C-alpha cells in the first residue's frame with residue numbers, strides 16, 4: 178500500500194524524505210558531569226538517519242537546567258563539538274536533525290545545582306511524585322526532585338540568554354532545526370500552567386503573562402536561528418510531574434497563534450495519553466490546524482496505521498515515534514514492509530552503554 182506517511186515533506190525550507198519523525202528521547206548516555214555527546218551517541222543517531230527528521234534528546238542549556246544524569250548539554254565548546262560529530266554522522270547517512278533545547282526547572286535535584294542549592298522554578302512549589310535521575314555509588318538512580326526556589330526576574334533574563342547561546346551553538350554544530358522544549362512539565366510549562374506559576378510579576382497571573390517566558394525564549398532563539406529552522410514542542414493537557422493547568426486549551430491556542438505570527442517552521446505536539454493523560458480530540462487538533470499554518474507534528478502512542486490515518490485526515494503533517502524508534506533503528510523500512518517490529522526494553526531506556534541503545538537489530542541483518 179502507498180502510505181502518505183512515507184512521502185516527502187517540506188518543513189520551512191528543508192525537504193524531509195518522509196513524514197516519520199524520531200521523537201525527542203532522553204537516553205542518559207553521556208558522562209557526568211561534562212555531558213558531552215560521544216561516538217556512541219553518533220552511532221545511535223546515525224542508525225536512525227532514515228527518519229524524515231530526528232529530533233535530538235532534550236539537551237540542557239546549563240548545568241542548572243539538568244535533571245537526569247547523563248543527559249546531553251549544549252552550553253560548552255566540548256558539547257558543541259560533540260554534537261557536531263553527531264550531526265555530521267546523521268548527515269553522512271542523508272538524515273536531518275533538530276536540536277531540542279531544555280531547562281528542567283523544578284524537575285531537578287541539588288546534585289545538579291551550583292553549590293548544591295535548590296533547583297529553580299517560577300514558584301517554590303515542589304513537583305509532587307516527580308523523579309530525577311542522579312548517580313549514587315556509580316549507578317543511575319531515580320530519586321524525588323527537590324523543592325525548588327523562585328527565580329528572580331534577573332535570573333529569568335539569564336535563562337533567556339542561555340537559550341540564545343545554546344541555539345547559536347546548535348546552529349554552529351550544523352543542526353537543520355532548533356527546537357524550544359516548552360512541554361512535558363519542564364521549566365517553560367511550569368511557567369505556563371496555573372498551578373505551578375503563582376508569580377505576581379509580569380511572568381505570572383494572566384495567561385499572557387504565563388506564556389511570556391516561552392515567547393521571550395523563542396524570540397531570543399529567533400535572533401540567532403532563521404525562523405524556517407525553528408520549532409517548538411508543547412504538551413497541552415499534560416497532567417503528570419505535578420502539572421494541573423486550568424486553561425490548557427486556551428494556552429495552547431494562544432501559543433499556537435503567537436508561533437504562527439512569528440512564522441516558525443514547525444509545532445510539535447506531545448500528546449499526554451502515553452503517560453495516562455487524556456486523548457486530544459479532533460476538535461482541538463482542528464483548532465490548532467486553523468491557528469498555526471506551519472508543519473504540525475504529533476506524537477504519543479502512534480502505530481504506523483494510526484499515524485497514516487492522522488496524516489490522511491489533514492490534522493497532522495508528520496508523526497513522531499518514540500519507543501518504536503528506540504527499538505527499531507530502521508523503523509521507516511519496517512513501516513514500508515509492514516513490520517515486524519522489535520519490542521523496546523524499558524529497563525535500558527535510561528542506562529549506560531550500548532545495551533538497549535545501539536544493539537537493536539535491523540531487518541535482514
Ligand SMILES: Cc1cc2nc3c(=O)[nH]c(=O)nc-3n(C[C@H](O)[C@H](O)[C@H](O)COP(=O)(O)O)c2cc1C
Pocket residue numbers: 200201202203204233234235277358360361410447448451476477478479497498499500501526
Ligand atoms: C525514554 C523516553 C525519553 C523521552 N525523552 C523525551 C525528551 O527528551 N524530550 C521530549 O520532549 N519528550 C521525551 N519523551 C516523550 C517522547 O518524545 C514521546 O512524546 C512519547 O514517548 C510518546 O511517543 P511514543 O508513544 O511513540 O513512545 C521521552 C519518552 C521516552 C519513552
